[in-house]
Amino acid sequence: MKILQKLSLVVMLAILASAFVQGASPAKLTAKVIASEFIYESAPFPSCHASTIVETKDGLLAAWFGGTHENNPDVCIYTAACIKGKWSTPMLVADGIESDTKRYACWNPVLFKRDNGDILLYYKVGINPREWWGMYKISTDQGKSWSVAQRIPGKLLGPIKNKPERLKEGTILYPTSVETKQNWTVYMESSDQELNNWQKTEIDNNGINAIQPTILFHNDGKIQLLCRTKEKRVAESWSSDQGKSWSPMQLTNLPNNNSGLDAVTLKDGTQLLICNPIEKGRNKLSVLISPDGKTWSDLIILEDQPKGEFSYPAIIQGSDGTVHLTYTWNREKIKYVHLSINQ
DSSP states (O other), X not given: OHHHHHHHHHHHHHHHHHHHHTTOOSSOOEEEEEEEEESOSOOSOSEEEEEEEEEOSSSEEEEEEEESSTTOTTOEEEEEEEETTEEOOOEEEEOOBOSSSOXXXXXXXXXXXXXXXXXXXXXXXESSTTTOEEEEEEESSTTSSOOOOEEOXXXXXXXXXXXXXXXXXXXXXXXXXXXXXXXXXXXXXXXXTTSOSOEEEOOOOTTOOEEEEEEEEOTTSOEEEEEEESSSEEEEEEESSTTSSOOOOEEEEEEOOSSOOEEXXXXXXXXXXXXXXXXXXXOEEEEEEESSSSSOEEEEEEEEOSSOBEEEEEEEEOTTSOEEEEEEETTTEEEEEEEEEEO
16 A cells, blocks of 8 residues: 555656647636736826836836927837836836937836836837837935936947846846837847946847847746847847857747737746747736746736737736736726735
8 A cells, every 4th residue: 555655656647747848837827916007197298109117116117208209309218117006106217308409209118126216217219119219317315306418329229128237247138129110120138227337239030120129037947039020020039048049039929919928937837928828919918927938828807808909918926926017008098907826
C-alpha cells in the first residue's frame, strides 16, 4: 500500500510538472474588479488619448495627452493623482510651445519612478510620429510640480508608449521604436538612473512592421518584448543577456489590430497582457494571462461593445499586489480599473 501511495504521489507530481512546462497553470487565477471609474468627468479639452500610470508614495499618478484632437498644436500633457481613492482635477504639466509663433503637439506620455523615488515623465513633441523628438521632466514631490523640460540627447526618443523597466544593476531599459514612411522599427534604449549614458540597441525586425514594445521578465532571466504590428499579430523578441542583444522579431499567434498594448510581470512570475484581442477595430479590450509569455488565455474582458474605441492601455502592479490599469475611452475620457488577482 505504501509503495502504491508513493507511486501515486510521484505520478501526480509528474503530471503537475508536465502541465507547468507545457504552459498550463496548475492553479487558475481570476480577476476581481475593485474599482472601475473615469479619472475625470469634465476637462478643458474635448479629446484625450495614450494614458500612463505609476504608483507614488502618496497613491497613484496618471498622465495622458489632451487637446482639440490628436496632433493638433494645442495638445498638451495632463496628469491627475489618486490619493485615498479620489482622483484630483487634471493638471496641465507639459506643452509643445517653442516660441510665440511656434507650437507643436505633445504625444504619448510615460511615467516611471526611479530608485530615489523621483517620478520621471517622458513624452514626445512634434508634428507627427515620424518627426517627433523625446522630452522629459522630473518631479521630486510625487507629481505636484515638475522641472523644466529637457530634450533626450543623441536624437533618442525614450519610451515610445509603454513604461521603462529597471534592470538588476539599476540600468533603465526603454522600450522604443521609430516610424518612417517606409517601415516601423522596434529597438531599445537605456540610461543610468541619473539619465546619463544613453545607449541604443538595435533589433532585427525581420521584415515585420512593429512599434510600441512592452517588456516582460521571466524566471529564467530572459526578457521578452511584445509589440504592436501592421501584420494583424503581436510580435515578440527575446533577450538572454539583460537587454544587450535580442532575437530576430517573430510573429506570435496573438491577434493585433494595429493598436497599442501593454504588459506586466507580476511578483509571482505570472504575465499579464492588456490589449485589443481582435484583428480589426478597437471595440474590445481584455486582460490576458500567461505562465510563460507564450500561451495566453482570457483573464477578464474589460470592454466588448458593437462599436467604440477602448485603446492604448497601461498596466502596472502595485506594492500591495493589486493591479492598476488605464485606457482611452472613446477618445473622450481616461478610464481607470483596479483589479485583485486571486487564486
